[in-house]
Amino acid sequence: MPGMRVSGDVETFDAPDDAPVVGVLALQGDVLEHLRALHRVGARPVRVRTAADLDQVDGLVIPGGESTTIGKLLERFDMLEPLRKRILGGLPTFGTCAGMILLSTELDQDFPQPLLEVLPLRTRRNAFGRQVDSFDTALDVAGLDGGPVDVSFIRAPWVEQVLADDVEVLADVDGHPVIVQRGAVLAAAFHAEVSGDDRLHARFVEMVRAARR
Numbered sequence: 001m002p003g004m005r006v007s008g009d010v011e012t013f014d015a016p017d018d019a020p021v022v023g024v025l026a027l028q029g030d031v032l033e034h035l036r037a038l039h040r041v042g043a044r045p046v047r048v049r050t051a052a053d054l055d056q057v058d059g060l061v062i063p064g065g066e067s068t069t070i071g072k073l074l075e076r077f078d079m080l081e082p083l084r085k086r087i088l089g090g091l092p093t094f095g096t097c098a099g100m101i102l103l104s105t106e107l108d109q110d111f112p113q114p115l116l117e118v119l120p121l122r123t124r125r126n127a128f129g130r131q132v133d134s135f136d137t138a139l140d141v142a143g144l145d146g147g148p149v150d151v152s153f154i155r156a157p158w159v160e161q162v163l164a165d166d167v168e169v170l171a172d173v174d175g176h177p178v179i180v181q182r183g184a185v186l187a188a189a190f191h192a193e194v195s196g197d198d199r200l201h202a203r204f205v206e207m208v209r210a211a212r213r
Contacts, residue, residue: 015044020208023048023057025083027073029065029098033193034201041202051082057091059208064097064154064191067125071102071114080114087118092184092211094204100187101125101157108160119185120163127158127176127189136195141179142170144203150195153178157189184211 013035019042024034026047038045038061048054060083062070074080087093087103095103105117108124128135134155138148149171158176162169171179178189179200184207192200 013039019044020058022059024061028069029063034061037193037198037201041198041205043205051079059092062095062099067098067101068113084116092208095187121159122161123157124160125157128153128156139171150197151190152194153190
């Protein structure tokens with residue numbers, strides 16, 4: 001596979017001409033880790049920082065980070081509505097940790113924050129505890145070959161309630177959904193990009209390829 005190059009202090013990624021272009025929302029959070037994982041599974045990863053950047057991608061990853069900050073930056077840079085429209089229009093999207101929170105239609109909290117509201121879930125922030133309560137585990141994922149997936153829960157959310165019958169729960173922890181999918185939208189409560197297990201990224205890239213056909 002074509003490799004990675006460094007221009008100044010920014011890594012760029014070569015890929016075959018027919019590789020799907022998968023953006024990573026690059027406003028805050030674990031951007032580089034997702035770019036590297038996407039590259040390893042055959043995508044052409046790019047950073048997405050503006051609404052115009054959204055027009056150049058076949059799929060998008062919304063990374064972990066601080067969901068309130070990412071949401072406010074989406075509003076500040078006039079990206080919240082354009083991104084919502086693209087996702088509702090069929091853009092394959094993969095949200096991890098804070099990304100799951102931002103995709104949700106509701107949050108289990110008593111204060112508002114900017115949300116994309118495209119995935120019918122009621123989600124609870126920091127459900128597994130604070131930073132000191134972070135943990136790694138192996139998770140069984142429905143429909144994924146190769147055995148359990150190594151995952152890292154870092155100030156992670158979980159789904160309190162699935163709000164539509166067409167949301168598929170792919171994995172749970174103690175009865176709480178932590179991976180869900182609805183159509184071309186995939187969401188995980190953990191940091192799939194840091195464990196070195198790229199199978200969820202590979203699944204997502206296949207979703208992007210399928211949407212291009």
